[in-house]
Amino acid sequence: MHSKRTSIPAHVFILIYLLLCIAVLLLLPWIGAEKLSWEQVLLHLQGDSTADGLILLRQRLPRILLAIITGGALAMTGAALQVLFRNPLAEPWTLGISGGAAIGAFAGQLFPAININLGPFNSVQGFALLGAAGAMLLVWSFAQRPGTITTHTLLLAGVTISIVSGGIMMLMAYFVSPFQLVSFHRWMMGGFDVIGYREVVSLLVLGLPGLLLLGSMAREYNHLAFSEEMALGHGVDVARVQKLTFIGAGLATAACVSVAGPIGFIGMVVPHIVRNISGYDYRVVLPGAFLLGGTLLAVCDGIARTVIAPTEIPAGIITAIIGGPVFLYLLARKD
């Protein structure tokens, strides 16, 4: 099995992931509640405005783009967090980082008085970032306590933070006017229904620097995954890598959560799939997780849009239904 892995060069795997992702980006816009004719879309592209063309270019394409970037960002962040915490089940959601970011984003939306918009950046993202940072510091200080912390206690702590954040958000929702409640409720389930290119841009404001930061440390993650002390011996500045991973993961999670709500399990399941397909080298795992995570979340969102069309279910529900059992399976297999 291992010889099969090493005989295929790394860039071939990345190319395959990339082709999959492009295929999804090109094919998924044609699937949806409204059937589109390609002649009408072609007409639109030639300059005449048609309804089919508008649906494809202004509604479905940005939505799929957003799902790809969100899924990719969550999967890549998950892959990095799994190394940072030396825990293959870590990801933004199971560690409570999504939950923290969600409280922040929710608070930001709740009080319009503190709403500031600076181009594509808004205060909701800022609050999400604060929430993510708070949750991450909490889990990290928990994980650093010597001796007593096992893989499962850490996850228990993370999931507890997620549950507590859910409770706090429900408490906040209790005081919200009924008319705001519907949109909050949808956002909490995680999905992409109110979408245009504006959201894509605002996702990239925090998301892109976060992902670039994580991606720049691919080699260091290999060393860290092998052994923290060995990494030090090899000349890796471990403290710096840990700090930057915190910042990168916080930025990426905050960006995803403030646009799409807390979406679970993509960040945990996808790195596993990628490592099983193309091996453990993080120079392949990180870009692979981004591309495959994007592909999978876009497909989940595609299912969410069509399975009981014209009603749309939030993508977060689909990922939870698929990802939850996988999580349980991996949890059981570890022992």
Next chain:
Amino acid sequence: MTRTLIHFNRICFTYGENGWNLSIPELELGNERITCIVGPNGSGKSTLLRLAAGILTPLGGSIRLGDALLPGMSRRSIARCIGFLPQETPPLFDYTVKMITTMGRYPHSSWVGTLTDTDRQAICAALNAVDMHELQNRPLSHLSGGERRRAMIAAVLAQQPQLMLLDEPTASLDIHHAAAVMRLIAGFENNGPRVVLVTHDINLAALFADRLIMLHAGRIAADGPPAEVITPELMEQTYGEDLLVRAHPESGVPMVVARRAEKRQEGNQS
């Protein structure tokens, strides 16, 4: 070629408030081909090695690497001189021998990490030195304990350090594998790295070391050639009195074996 030495000057270190502390007035490492650090559990062997590797920072005193102060150096520049092999911890992922050996080139590589011809030569030489060339594409989980240890040593060799610090390279190995690892280290070429290693196995240490440092309760109890360090008096001080010191049948260096009964009981019976 001048050797880079590690120089301890009035070092003290402690982990917490339980009273345990390590105190080294003066120590120079790296002059001899093989230096073994031995001592009972909790004597501070690994702590001393981690201080020398710059992984722990002393609470007082100074550690110099050549002319530079260790705490002021970047991890990268330390790693170009000193190779450090920690005690074996289970890796998160099942990397191959080749990949682990390649990791040793990190301190010499650019940010992108593409391999140069020098890198490839160093990796190849390291794999040959530990006789793992055929097994280079095997993942670690498919190796025996001894092979795994050899793969780790290959990673440190690929780093091409002047000084190698090895923490328990023979721990939990069967005696023939442990001896094989020691023979491998003793077989490094004359211009190869100097080795400082921590071990529990006093007999293997005595057999292979040029210099033996005996630690006891955070202090250096003895420091010198094995024949001078392993004396019945010192063994009694550090390990208690239920041990016998005898000569190795082949090389004549002293070795330590346990008595069957406690010494006091034996005295009562006679």
